[in-house]
Amino acid sequence: MDWGTSNLRAWSIGVDGAIVSAAQSEKGMGKLAQSEFAGALAEIAMELSLPAGPLDVLVCGMAGARQGWLEAPYLEAPTDLRALARGAVRPAVPDSLLRVAILPGICQRQGGENVMRGEETQLLGLASLLPDYSGLVCMPGTHSKWAQLEGTRIENFTTAMTGEMFDLLKTHSVLRHSLNGPLEGPQRQAGFQAGAADGLENPADLLGQLFRVRAGTLLSGREPDWSAGYLSGLLIGTEIAANRNRIGTDPVPLIGSAGLCALYAQVLDMAGASGRPVDATEVVLAGLKAARSQIA
Amino acid sequence: MDWGTSNLRAWSIGVDGAIVSAAQSEKGMGKLAQSEFAGALAEIAMELSLPAGPLDVLVCGMAGARQGWLEAPYLEAPTDLRALARGAVRPAVPDSLLRVAILPGICQRQGGENVMRGEETQLLGLASLLPDYSGLVCMPGTHSKWAQLEGTRIENFTTAMTGEMFDLLKTHSVLRHSLNGPLEGPQRQAGFQAGAADGLENPADLLGQLFRVRAGTLLSGREPDWSAGYLSGLLIGTEIAANRNRIGTDPVPLIGSAGLCALYAQVLDMAGASGRPVDATEVVLAGLKAARSQIA
Structure with a gap:
């Protein structure tokens, strides 16, 4: 379970x-x-x-x-x-x-x-699916984890509150006025790319760049789909930029929902790296089986 | 008004x-x-x-x-x-x-x-109170403004969602569990300094450093006053680091509530700069009077 x-x-x-x-x-x-x-x-x-x-x-x-x-x-x-x-x-x-x-x-x-x-069991599963992998693993989600793995050994890890931040800003902040409408639409992808580029370029200014969502609505008539894409891209771009210098030359295993992993893979590409989506259910099952084999 | x-x-x-x-x-x-x-x-x-x-x-x-x-x-x-x-x-x-x-x-x-x-009128007031000032002005608050002023001329400005972010995280995020209790207390200042140091040192990793509030409660038994101080310091330190290279050698005029301006002045000091709190009511009145003198 x-x-x-x-x-x-x-x-x-x-x-x-x-x-x-x-x-x-x-x-x-x-x-x-x-x-x-x-x-x-x-x-x-x-x-x-x-x-x-x-x-x-x-x-x-x-x-x-x-x-x-x-x-x-x-x-x-x-x-x-x-x-x-x-x-x-x-x-x-x-x-x-x-x-x-x-x-x-x-x-x-x-x-x-x-x-x-929970993520530790997925990491054990990843180690049994990719027994020779050493490097950074990214687990996108409400609280994204970035773990340094050497085979079955976890060296260190960080947590980025990226997914929760998106929900908080969408639901409770002044930016909700810019995301008040259909969030999926023809401009979502263009907004995502613009936000990811800004986040990758200037991750230290997240607090400042967030307000561009609001200004974009007021000054450029940006629609909710563009704004949602921008906010999502800005947060993911900022997260990946903060971890960029820990990423090696191998593709970064991405463990999470398929949709989210595809977005992270896209931004990793923009950052000159690459991602390798791994099925999250497959890794949790592999992890539970590996732990089961070690239990008395 | x-x-x-x-x-x-x-x-x-x-x-x-x-x-x-x-x-x-x-x-x-x-x-x-x-x-x-x-x-x-x-x-x-x-x-x-x-x-x-x-x-x-x-x-x-x-x-x-x-x-x-x-x-x-x-x-x-x-x-x-x-x-x-x-x-x-x-x-x-x-x-x-x-x-x-x-x-x-x-x-x-x-x-x-x-x-x-609203802030533009305060900036006009500042220009009439400090007629020779040229440089960056910081207006801490829910949405902090940082404006480049040359006398009565505004060259450019940014907005940091620092104050709103503190309220969002305190009220709605997983960090609320760490801030559930008296937020003023003997550890508030120590938490503030630790957070400001982390924000100044690594502003690109705000999304990651935020989670330290939660981990500090779970692993080190940090009390709500320390956690509130850390969160406040981390956000202000991150904001000031993002603007650090725009700050010259003159003290940065700080327009806002006295308590908030004192915190910003403290972090500016930590960053090797300095702040100069200015009474917010005085500047808005000076701005309204200056605008009044120009109106038909």
């Missing part, structure tokens, strides 16, 4: 590693009290039509946070991700044959405090 | 330039339909105890926006601010002896689209 803040995804996997069934639910960690996790697990288990008898349930993500089901204390980077299984915690599931193990997240104390929960 | 989005301030000024009375109200442009401005003016005129007979009312700020009382089309920078009076528009005020003139804002089309409404 990948049990995040907003929702959860579960797969039942046979002894041969094949997926037998899959289910998802909106009962994310953020919506559950501690006492409600076991019930949410029982519900999703019903949907998965699990066979009778004892079964192992391996969980990654926010369910292991302090406010989640049972805290799985962070491992500290740098660390070998094969240590994840050893850090797992086992919440009690009364009246059930399910044996649950929740994988820990990773923290970083030196070189910039940081935390992740 | 300084008629902004959230509130309005009004002064009655004698022929000798002395302030006779002052009043303020929360009937800002953002809360009024077009038909309600005349009534709001009548209310504040009552509070000012104006003498009988015809009177000139000079207005700066958002009342002249397209969504305001009557649009006063922008002048375009670069321009001499003594041209403001020529751009004033005169809304009708039925059954009144008040003769209203609304001053225009300034827009910029070349070198980064931008707009201001």
Whole structure:
């Protein structure tokens, strides 16, 4: 199970590693009290039509946070991700044959405090799918992670609040007036390219360049689709510029939704680098399987 | 009158330039339909105890926006601010002896689209208080303005969404969990200095450094006062770093609230520059008087 803040995804996997069934639910960690996790697990288990008898349930993500089901204390980077299984915690599931193990997240104390929960399992999965990869990995999303990976070892990582910033500005800021209408449209791509170019060129001036969205509406009659594209491009361009000097010559693996990874790949190209989208579900499953093989 | 989005301030000024009375109200442009401005003016005129007979009312700020009382089309920078009076528009005020003139804002089309409404009058006031000043002027606030002034001439300007960003992140983002408690406290200043140092050192990584607020709570038990200070310092440090190479050797005039100007002065010092706080009410009054002297 990948049990995040907003929702959860579960797969039942046979002894041969094949997926037998899959289910998802909106009962994310953020919506559950501690006492409600076991019930949410029982519900999703019903949907998965699990066979009778004892079964192992391996969980990654926010369910292991302090406010989640049972805290799985962070491992500290740098660390070998094969240590994840050893850090797992086992919440009690009364009246059930399910044996649950929740994988820990990773923290970083030196070189910039940081935390992740869920992405570490995807990184372990990436390391099993691309066993020889060493370099930077980008995981675009609400809170994008950029991790330096050496095989199964995570050296360090950062978090960029890019996706959350887009939503905040779109919903609550003065820029919402410029994004009040259809956000998909013929000008979205042109706006995206203009914003990405500005972000790549001058990442230090994000606070100043953001206001161009508003000025573009007032002075140039920019439509909401252009403005949404500009804002998205500006934020992603700024994020990639900040990480540009950590990117080597290999394509950067991109783990996230297909649409978002395509945008990041486009901006990486503009920055003279390149991206390599990897299927996010595939890596989380590979990570859970790799951790499962290490658990007693 | 300084008629902004959230509130309005009004002064009655004698022929000798002395302030006779002052009043303020929360009937800002953002809360009024077009038909309600005349009534709001009548209310504040009552509070000012104006003498009988015809009177000139000079207005700066958002009342002249397209969504305001009557649009006063922008002048375009670069321009001499003594041209403001020529751009004033005169809304009708039925059954009144008040003769209203609304001053225009300034827009910029070349070198980064931008707009201001209200600050241009303060800049005209600064030019009359410091007639020989040439250089950058900083106006900290919800949307900070940085303007290049040569006497009464505005060469160019930028807008940084620093104050709004602080409020957005404090209220709506994941960082709100780190700012959930008393924001003033013994650690506020230490947090501010740490954040300002990080922002000055690496302004290109604002999206990444913001998440340190959250990680600091989770890993180091930072209290809300430290976190609020860090967030404030990080944003102001990032803003000042982005403008650092436009700052000359003279102290930068700072026009805004006293508390905010003191924070900006502190960070300017950290950046090897210096600030010179100027009373915001004094400059807006000087600007209105200067514009009044140019109006027919």
